[in-house]
Amino acid sequence: MDRTQIVIPAVELQRQREFIRQLAARFGGLGRAPAALVDTYGCQQNVHDSQRIMGMLRDMGFDFTGDPYEADIIVINTCAIRENAEKKVFGAVGQLVHAKERNPELMICLCGCMVQQEEAAERIRRSYRHVDLVFGPQALWRFPELLWQACTGRGRVFSIEDEPGSIAEGLPVVRESAVKAWVSIMYGCNNFCTYCIVPYVRGRERSREPADILAEVRGLVADGVKEITLLGQNVNSYGRDLDAPMDFSDLLAELDKIPGDYLLRFMTSHPKDAGEKLFDTMARCSHVARQLHLPVQSGSTRVLREMNRGYTREQYLEKVRRARRAMPDLVLTSDIIIGFPGETEAEAMETVSLVEEVGYDALFTFIYSPRPGTPAAKLPDSVPRAEKQVWFDRLLEAQNRISAQRHRAYVGEAVRVLVDGESGDAQWPLASRTNGGRLVHLRGDASLVGQYVLARVTDANTWALFGEALQENHT
Ligand code: SAH
Numbered sequence: 431m432d433r434t435q436i437v438i439p440a441v442e443l444q445r446q447r448e449f450i451r452q453l454a455a456r457f458g459g460l461g462r463a464p465a466a467l468v469d470t471y472g473c474q475q476n477v478h479d480s481q482r483i484m485g486m487l488r489d490m491g492f493d494f495t496g497d498p499y500e501a502d503i504i505v506i507n508t509c510a511i512r513e514n515a516e517k518k519v520f521g522a523v524g525q526l527v528h529a530k531e532r533n534p535e536l537m538i539c540l541c542g543c544m545v546q547q548e549e550a551a552e553r554i555r556r557s558y559r560h561v562d563l564v565f566g567p568q569a570l571w572r573f574p575e576l577l578w579q580a581c582t583g584r585g586r587v588f589s590i591e592d593e594p595g596s597i598a599e600g601l602p603v604v605r606e607s608a609v610k611a612w613v614s615i616m617y618g619c620n621n622f623c624t625y626c627i628v629p630y631v632r633g634r635e636r637s638r639e640p641a642d643i644l645a646e647v648r649g650l651v652a653d654g655v656k657e658i659t660l661l662g663q664n665v666n667s668y669g670r671d672l673d674a675p676m677d678f679s680d681l682l683a684e685l686d687k688i689p690g691d692y693l694l695r696f697m698t699s700h701p702k703d704a705g706e707k708l709f710d711t712m713a714r715c716s717h718v719a720r721q722l723h724l725p726v727q728s729g730s731t732r733v734l735r736e737m738n739r740g741y742t743r744e745q746y747l748e749k750v751r752r753a754r755r756a757m758p759d760l761v762l763t764s765d766i767i768i769g770f771p772g773e774t775e776a777e778a779m780e781t782v783s784l785v786e787e788v789g790y791d792a793l794f795t796f797i798y799s800p801r802p803g804t805p806a807a808k809l810p811d812s813v814p815r816a817e818k819q820v821w822f823d824r825l826l827e828a829q830n831r832i833s834a835q836r837h838r839a840y841v842g843e844a845v846r847v848l849v850d851g852e853s854g855d856a857q858w859p860l861a862s863r864t865n866g867g868r869l870v871h872l873r874g875d876a877s878l879v880g881q882y883v884l885a886r887v888t889d890a891n892t893w894a895l896f897g898e899a900l901q902e903n904h905t
Pocket residue numbers: 511512625626627628662663664698699700725727765766767796797798799800801
C-alpha cells in the first residue's frame with residue numbers, strides 16, 4: 431500500500447472538526463449539557479478507540495454518564511473475538527430498546543470489530559431497528575460526519591465498507607487516567623492465524639510514523655504520565671511498511687531516550703517476530719518494563735502449524751530461554767487456546783506441559799470459539815465442549831499452581847511499584863503494579879496515587895501480591 435493513501439490528509443480531518451462544530455451547535459440547543467454513554471467491549475485497542483470517540487464527543491460538548499436513560503447518545507464499541515463477546519454485545523444492545531422508547535431522540539451507535547462483519551451488520555439491520563448508526567473500526571475517524579448524517583438524514587447510517595484501513599493523526603482523546611496511557615503504534619493485522627477474526631475486521635497492518643509516536647509519548651511524559659503501553663496486534667512487525675528503516679526495537683530505543691521517570695510497556699508481541707534484537711533492546715533500555723506478553727496459543731507443533739502461527743514448540747521455548755538470558759527478572763505472560771478443531775487430548779496436554787516448562791507469571795486462557803469466515807471454522811471439530819472444558823480445567827489448575835508459586839517468591843521482598851489508583855477496599859486501599867506488571871494490593875495513603883513507591887510484599891495469592899508502602903521513592 432502506498433503511504434500517501436494510508437495517512438488521512440489534514441484537510442479531511444479539518445472537515446471532521448467542522449462536523450464536530452456543527453454537532454456542538456445542534457446538541458447545544460438542549461438547554462443543558464448533552465450526555466453521552468460509551469460502553470466498551472474487547473481489548474485495549476478498543477478501549478483506546480473509545481477514548482478517541484469520547485474525545486470527539488467531548489469536543490461536541492458532551493458530558494459522560496453511565497445511565498442509558500440520561501443519555502442523548504449511546505455508543506457501544508463492540509468485539510468479535512469469541513462468540514461470547516458477541517452474545518454480550520447483542521444482549522446489551524437489545525436492552526437499549528427501552529431507553530429508545532423513553533427517549534425517541536436518543537442516538538444509538540454501534541462501532542468496533544463485531545459490526546464490521548457482514549452477518550452481524552445484517553442482523554442489526556434486520557432485528558435491531560432502534561440502532562441509528564453503525565460503523566467499523568476503519569471508519570472511526572469519520573465518526574463526526576457519520577453522526578451528523580445519522581442526526582440529519584432520513585434513515586439509519588451503516589458505514590462498514592471493507593477498507594484496508596488508514597492512519598488518522600491528531601484525533602482528540604479522553605484519557606481515563608492521569609497516570610497511565612495507551613499509545614497505538616500500528617493498526618490492523620496481516621498474520622491471519624486461522625482461528626482469528628481480527629485481520630478481517632481491523633484491516634491491513636499499518637505503522638504510524640516514528641515522529642508522531644515520539645511526539646505523543648513526549649507529550650504524555652511532559653504531562654506526568656508514568657506508564658505508557660504501546661499497542662498493536664503484533665508490535666514486532668512495526669515499521670515494515672515505513673519508508674524509513676525502523677523496526678520495533680529501534681522505536682523502543684528511540685522512545686527510551688525521552689528523559690523522565692516513566693515506564694514503557696507494549697502488547698502484543700508475536701513470537702515468530704520476537705528475537706535477540708528485541709530482548710537485548712529491552713534489557714538495555716531503562717524505561718522499558720521487564721514484561722513480555724508472548725502468546726504461544728498451543729504447545730503442540732502440529733496444532734501451531736494448523737493455526738498458522740509460524741513457529742514450533744521448540745522454537746518458542748528457545749525464544750523464552752533467550753529472553754530470560756537477556757532479562758533474568760522478566761515477567762512472562764501468554765494467551766492459550768484449548769480445543770482448536772482436531773486437537774487431541776494428548777496435544778492439549780502438550781500445551782499444559784509447555785506451560786509448566788515455561789512457568790509463566792500469568793495466562794489468559796480461552797476455549798476455541800469458531801469465527802464465521804475464518805479457515806478454522808470450516809474444519810471438522812468433533813470433541814464435545816464438555817471434554818474441552820476438562821482439558822481447560824487441567825490447564826488452569828497447572829497455571830494457578832505456578833502463579834501462586836511465583837507470587838510467593840515475592841513475599842518479604844521490597845519492590846518498586848507505581849501506585850495507579852484507589853481500590854475501594856478498606857483493608858488494601860491502593861492498587862499498584864510492579865515493573866513487570868504484577869498487581870500489588872497496597873496499604874498506604876491515597877496521596878501516593880500517581881507515584882512510584884517502595885513497597886514491602888507481605889502476602890501473595892494466585893492472582894496478586896499484597897504489601898505496604900515503605901516510603902516515597904524520589905529516585
Ligand atoms: N494479536 C494478539 C491477540 C489478539 S486476540 C496476538 O496475536 O497475540 C487475543 C487472544 O484471543 C489471542 O491471543 C487468542 O488466544 C484468543 N483468540 C483469538 N481468536 C480466538 C478464537 N476464535 N477462539 C478462542 N480464542 C481466540
